[in-house]
Amino acid sequence: MSNIAKAFENGKAFVPFITCGDPDLETTAKCVVEMQKAGAALIELGIPFSDPTAEGPVIMEASLRALEAGCTTDKVFEMVRKLRTEMGVTVPMVFMTYANVVFSYGIERFCQKASEAGIDGMILPDVPFEEKDEFDGICKNYGLDLISLIAPTSEERIAMIAKEASGFIYIVSSLGVTGVRSEITTDIPSIVASVRAASDTPCAIGFGISTPEQAQKMSQSADGVIVGSAIVKLVAQYGKDAPEHVGEYVKSMVDAIK
Amino acid sequence: MPESKGRFGRHGGQYIPETLMNAIIELEEAYNHYKDDPEFNKELTELLNDYAGRPSNLYFAKKMTKDLGGAKIYLKREDLNHTGSHKINNVLGQALLAKKMGKTRLIAETGAGQHGVATATAAALFGMECVVFMGKVDTERQALNVYRMKLLGADVVPVTSGTATLKDAVSECMREWTTRIDDTHYCLGSVMGPHPFPTIVRDFQAVISRESKAQVLEKEGRLPDYVLACCGGGSNAIGSFYHYIEEEGVNLIGCEAAGRGIDTFETAATINTGRIGIFHGMKSYFCQDEYGQIAPVYSISAGLDYPGIGPEHAMLHDSGRAQYVAVTDEEAVNAFEYLSKTEGIIPAIESAHAVAHAMKLAPTLPKDKIMIITISGRGDKDCAAIARYRGENINE
Numbered sequence: 001m002s003n004i005a006k007a008f009e010n011g012k013a014f015v016p017f018i019t020c021g022d023p024d025l026e027t028t029a030k031c032v033v034e035m036q037k038a039g040a041a042l043i044e045l046g047i048p049f050s051d052p053t054a055e056g057p058v059i060m061e062a063s064l065r066a067l068e069a070g071c072t073t074d075k076v077f078e079m080v081r082k083l084r085t086e087m088g089v090t091v092p093m094v095f096m097t098y099a100n101v102v103f104s105y106g107i108e109r110f111c112q113k114a115s116e117a118g119i120d121g122m123i124l125p126d127v128p129f130e131e132k133d134e135f136d137g138i139c140k141n142y143g144l145d146l147i148s149l150i151a152p153t154s155e156e157r158i159a160m161i162a163k164e165a166s167g168f169i170y171i172v173s174s175l176g177v178t179g180v181r182s183e184i185t186t187d188i189p190s191i192v193a194s195v196r197a198a199s200d201t202p203c204a205i206g207f208g209i210s211t212p213e214q215a216q217k218m219s220q221s222a223d224g225v226i227v228g229s230a231i232v233k234l235v236a237q238y239g240k241d242a243p244e245h246v247g248e249y250v251k252s253m254v255d256a257i258k
Numbered sequence: 259m260p261e262s263k264g265r266f267g268r269h270g271g272q273y274i275p276e277t278l279m280n281a282i283i284e285l286e287e288a289y290n291h292y293k294d295d296p297e298f299n300k301e302l303t304e305l306l307n308d309y310a311g312r313p314s315n316l317y318f319a320k321k322m323t324k325d326l327g328g329a330k331i332y333l334k335r336e337d338l339n340h341t342g343s344h345k346i347n348n349v350l351g352q353a354l355l356a357k358k359m360g361k362t363r364l365i366a367e368t369g370a371g372q373h374g375v376a377t378a379t380a381a382a383l384f385g386m387e388c389v390v391f392m393g394k395v396d397t398e399r400q401a402l403n404v405y406r407m408k409l410l411g412a413d414v415v416p417v418t419s420g421t422a423t424l425k426d427a428v429s430e431c432m433r434e435w436t437t438r439i440d441d442t443h444y445c446l447g448s449v450m451g452p453h454p455f456p457t458i459v460r461d462f463q464a465v466i467s468r469e470s471k472a473q474v475l476e477k478e479g480r481l482p483d484y485v486l487a488c489c490g491g492g493s494n495a496i497g498s499f500y501h502y503i504e505e506e507g508v509n510l511i512g513c514e515a516a517g518r519g520i521d522t523f524e525t526a527a528t529i530n531t532g533r534i535g536i537f538h539g540m541k542s543y544f545c546q547d548e549y550g551q552i553a554p555v556y557s558i559s560a561g562l563d564y565p566g567i568g569p570e571h572a573m574l575h576d577s578g579r580a581q582y583v584a585v586t587d588e589e590a591v592n593a594f595e596y597l598s599k600t601e602g603i604i605p606a607i608e609s610a611h612a613v614a615h616a617m618k619l620a621p622t623l624p625k626d627k628i629m630i631i632t633i634s635g636r637g638d639k640d641c642a643a644i645a646r647y648r649g650e651n652i653n654e
């Protein structure tokens with residue numbers, strides 16, 4: 001079993017996301033440490049991309065700030081290496097980035113470096129099932145899970161996607177892009193039921209979740225809950241002082257889904 | 259490795275979020291059904307002829323030919339189409355398809371505003387809702403077209419993210435489409451994006467070379483030696499090339515926007531300065547940095563100011579079947595003025611990039627060579643910006 005799958009073995013998993021390099025990589029690293037302390041089961045590290053087409057304004061702006069501040073793929077690898085070797089981070093970590101960041105680096109070279117640094121998997125929102133082979137084979141060679149996404153519009157595609165999924169399955173809660181939403185109207189339980197019929201891979205729900213109440217509700221139908229924009233917003237608000245606030249927030253979410 | 263759908267050599271594909279996959283599959287199925295449907299094609303032909311004014315003329319540019327002193331030059335006059343550019347060819351096709359699919363709302367990106375105007379026009383004609391996304395920078399340099407779109411009943415949304423130009427407008431359209439799929443068709447304006455768009459748009463633009471081939475055969479009794487077109491995403495270029503691709507003697511030349519020069523950072527010449535990547539749903543060539551971050555491109559022409567190029571062009575470049583040259587702002591502005599004064603035709607600044615290359619190439623060729631330049635659009639929309647470029651301020 002992969003490290004990622006193990007993250008879902010101890011009750012409901014809380015999965016925080018953070019954009020690397022906003023405001024700087026030292027702050028990102030400290031936030032990751034706080035996330036682990038607060039009980040995060042798995043951490044998503046966003047490698048910033050100039051044109052993140054699946055992202056709403058919060059993460060898009062954070063990505064642009066990070067690039068502006070000089071964040072690069074190589075610097076993110078270095079941060080991950082430090083988290084693993086010097087900062088005591090042991091929870092599984094996955095990269096979330098866009099196809100071109102991986103492709104232009106060289107898929108093989110990217111996977112090798114990610115794996116050496118201590119990454120467990122990758123989420124590429126612009127690589128659907130039809131295009132995954134180009135990435136997936138190489139990921140597997142380096143022990144990385146390429147995470148599959150399922151959307152409210154996936155319908156009859158769910159079984160096909162779930163059958164080949166590894167690590168966990170990312171269930172997109174709503175239409176549209178990432179961002180905080182006041183209400184989630186998708187029939188999540190029925191999507192999860194279709195996934196369960198085809199696969200034992202754990203499911204986590206993301207997109208739009210921000211409050212402990214939403215997390216609590218979502219966690220009832222799945223194995224985990226993913227939160228991005230709400231955390232990235234905290235980082236935008238508190239800058240270098242963010243780690244403490246991010247830790248508190250993650251703790252409140254972890255407690256809510258216990 | 260199994261090849262995914264919609265490949266042009268190693269380019270193309272469908273690199274889009276899962277949320278859009280079923281919409282894209284639905285579009286592909288609908289297109290495959292209607293593209294050979296006699297009723298659909300009859301309706302489309304009627305629209306193209308009676309509404310858009312096709313066929314467009316193949317005009318012998320006698321004065322220009324004489325002045326340049328080399329190859330015999332013909333202009334394929336897409337500027338004479340209703341709404342003033344080739345964009346209407348694709349839009350009427352896609353809008354009709356969207357209507358057959360039961361969609362009631364069109365969204366579109368636009369750079370120069372020509373595709374936005376064409377989409378707003380088709381939406382007005384078909385009684386559909388229309389929202390056009392346009393980079394804030396472009397709404398300023400193409401103010402006239404913003405007004406035209408609003409007049410036609412469309413909502414124009416200025417996009418402020420990123421470089422606030424065409425690429426950001428495309429990104430914003432993709433975001434909007436993932437939010438609202440059921441009633442909405444994304445009317446993509448060039449031969450780019452995820453499969454099936456590069457194929458659909460190419461097929462609808464292929465009318466350009468279908469006509470020009472018949473026209474040149476009638477006028478000259480033979481095929482041309484050169485076909486030139488400007489190339490942003492590449493829709494007028496692929497339309498101009500398509501029916502000549504199999505004709506080996508016909509040289510195909512795409513003219514990219516070099517902006518201030520391909521040795522500067524202020525350029526949009528994708529094939530000349532980019533490398534292979536994955537963006538906006540497709541694998542193709544893109545202007546990008548060493549880490550794959552998309553480069554902020556620049557051209558005086560809002561319609562060519564895009565960091566990528568359609569996957570079929572990327573393939574034609576790889577195979578050497580077509581050649582892609584870079585034309586600077588200065589050369590394009592000179593050509594804009596030259597064609598206006600020489601032939602009494604004010605070309606779009608995009609099209610002026612093709613004219614500029616012809617001005618370099620034609621004098622080097624013998625008089626018995628034949629060249630067709632696609633004038634993809636008319637230049638009224640550009641007059642204020644060109645005046646500004648020349649240091650003159652006019653009120654539109």
Ligand SMILES: Cc1ncc(COP(=O)(O)O)c(C=O)c1O
Binds near residue numbers: 373489636
């Ligand atoms: C007149 C004209 N020509 C050319 C283009 C470039 O697009 P493409 O390369 O798809 O033909 C545009 C785009 O806005 C345009 O308005």
